[in-house]
Amino acid sequence: MRDTFAATMTPAEMMLWSAEAGALGLVVGLALGELVWSRTRAAVQAVAYLFFCWLAVMLLSGLPAAIWPFARPQLVLVQVVVGPLCAAMGSYGASEWLSAHQRDHLMRVCLLTVTGLCLIGGPLCLLAPAEWRLPASALLAVGNLSVVLWLSVRATQLGDKQAWGLALGCLLTLPAQMGLYGLAITDTRLSFAMQAAVASVGLLSVVVTAIMLWLRNQHTRQLVQRDNSLRDPVTQLYSSVPMVQKIIDAQGRRLRTRRDGALMAILLFEPDRLQAQVGPAGMQEIYIELALRIQRHTGAVNPAGRYYDCCFLVLIETMHSPRWIRTLSLRVASSLRRPVAVHSLSHQEITVTPDIGVGIVHMAATGKDVDQLLHEVQSMAEAARSMRSRAAMLDPETRKAVAVEHADLGSSWRALRDAVPHGGSRGHGSPHKTKGGIPKGGTKPPRPRHTPT
Structure with a gap:
């Protein structure tokens, strides 16, 4: 099996992705605080999805393998599976967030289909030849996100104004996701500037998505609105x-x-x-x-x-x-x-x-x-x-x-x-x-x- 972590991280790259890990960890921590405060199902789903986002970014960037070289074989296997599992959690959460079971049959069927494909296809990627495992994983994750982006735009056409925020989060996640898989698949690492751009867009996409999850959760709990x-x-x-x-x-x-x-x-x-x-x-x-x-x-x-x-x-x-x-x-x-x-x-x-x-x-x-x-x-x-x-x-x-x-x-x-x-x-x-x-x-x-x- 090809070692996807063959290229060694420079000190500057380790600082970059360590800072990314801390920033994403802060977002997860804030979501966890919201969960303790509200104790709602939506808050549980938000924490789980944001945690998987943090895990996917860290594994695909190669930071854990750089810190623990002895664990590279195990990390490679987890790296293949984590992307589709994160995407499945995202599409399932989007189905709940958009209330697809109430408002649109096509939306519900599409989101459940891509969720099932990622849940089943993620582990099946491990059965593929070594050089095709990560590309197959990337195809599942990017395809899932593209469907969620399309259905978010569709929801805006059905009158859900907050779905524009979810669509923006998906649009920002697409280049970040492709950049992370580019880091994991290629034998030579991307330039530091490219990695910084991927890290920045990835952080921004997670922040936007977290804000939209929080806003919908607040709306659901009937908090007092500003425009009384x-x-x-x-x-x-x-x-x-x-x-x-x-x-x-x-x-x-x-x-x-x-x-x-x-x-x-x-x-x-x-x-x-x-x-x-x-x-x-x-x-x-x-x-x-x-x-x-x-x-x-x-x-x-x-x-x-x-x-x-x-x-x-x-x-x-x-x-x-x-x-x-x-x-x-x-x-x-x-x-x-x-x-x-x-x-x-x-x-x-x-x-x-x-x-x-x-x-x-x-x-x-x-x-x-x-x-x-x-x-x-x-x-x-x-x-x-x-x-x-x-x-x-x-x-x-x-x-x-x-x-x-x-x-x-x-x-x-x-x-x-x-x-x-x-x-x-x-x-x-x-x-x-x-x-x-x-x-x-x-x-x-x-x-x-x-x-x-």
């Missing part, structure tokens, strides 16, 4: 105006991307009865708990807002399957119906059970008036109160509310759209509209009965 003018002061969800604007923007993107999604509304019934028991402070506790449960199930990539006092909205811009409508709405309805512990007017802790309804409306790839969408989704939430599951959707054939567990959603978005009657309007079969979004032969959809926040 766009947030409901109680729940810290989006208020009505920015939420409606997000729906309008999503409809514009939908016309370009031709993707299907959904709009969800959650209504809390008889808030006055609850307030008589728990008072205004107790009602705020209820609203906060409901908001946390909603985002726990819908995810950070789906904007959630408080449309008015007892109405919440969730924009699910993309979904990989129409059957996910049923799964998600039933999960949300089941979670929100669980008892909530709050403090009563006498400052004692009591348990109340919210009376809620969840309505969901399919948003097709063709445009639809936002006022009509809001009217329909709130009507579905009101109708859900009389249903056992407390979750309802608009049936595309009968144009009536139907419990989601009994809805015929079909196996594809095309099948669901084909179920719309010929007399309906674009996308959902709602009545033909005249100017201003008013249904033909009807009246303008009623305004909410409560003042939007």
Whole structure:
């Protein structure tokens, strides 16, 4: 087997890669501190991925072999495997970060495929002839990263603005990864300037990726945002105006991307009865708990807002399957119906059970008036109160509310759209509209009965 560490490191190169090891170790240490502070699954994944990045950089640079020459045979074997394993962890983490299982079937399948290929292909590279082991390992790692880069850009086109940061991290990682494999594969070491460039780009890519992982984790944990003018002061969800604007923007993107999604509304019934028991402070506790449960199930990539006092909205811009409508709405309805512990007017802790309804409306790839969408989704939430599951959707054939567990959603978005009657309007079969979004032969959809926040 060819010794990939044949070239000896100069003192300057050892200083360079030792400094790189320290800088990357600092990033891993900060991520570990975030894990101790937050104790979330996302933080665990971030620490694991950043640690593997640090390990891959160190092994491919040749620093451990320069320090411990006697361990070179073992280090060569680990060097072949570490790149694909790091790439597999990255693509799996990207699938979670992008919520691929909710928003896009192609994204989910591609990320799971490249993750499986790297997990299986990494150890199989050891079975190849010695001179082909590292090139095969490099092909797996670079191919995996290229797919993640492509899907990150795709996610930005589906409305995930933070995915631009992940795409930038992948774009910076590509030259760093190729440079590190160049160091490991070639018999003669690259010039010191080239090694410094590879080390700098590698450090920058890890820092950018770590920042994006931290930002998404912070968003998921519902920390207070800097721009409170766009947030409901109680729940810290989006208020009505920015939420409606997000729906309008999503409809514009939908016309370009031709993707299907959904709009969800959650209504809390008889808030006055609850307030008589728990008072205004107790009602705020209820609203906060409901908001946390909603985002726990819908995810950070789906904007959630408080449309008015007892109405919440969730924009699910993309979904990989129409059957996910049923799964998600039933999960949300089941979670929100669980008892909530709050403090009563006498400052004692009591348990109340919210009376809620969840309505969901399919948003097709063709445009639809936002006022009509809001009217329909709130009507579905009101109708859900009389249903056992407390979750309802608009049936595309009968144009009536139907419990989601009994809805015929079909196996594809095309099948669901084909179920719309010929007399309906674009996308959902709602009545033909005249100017201003008013249904033909009807009246303008009623305004909410409560003042939007």
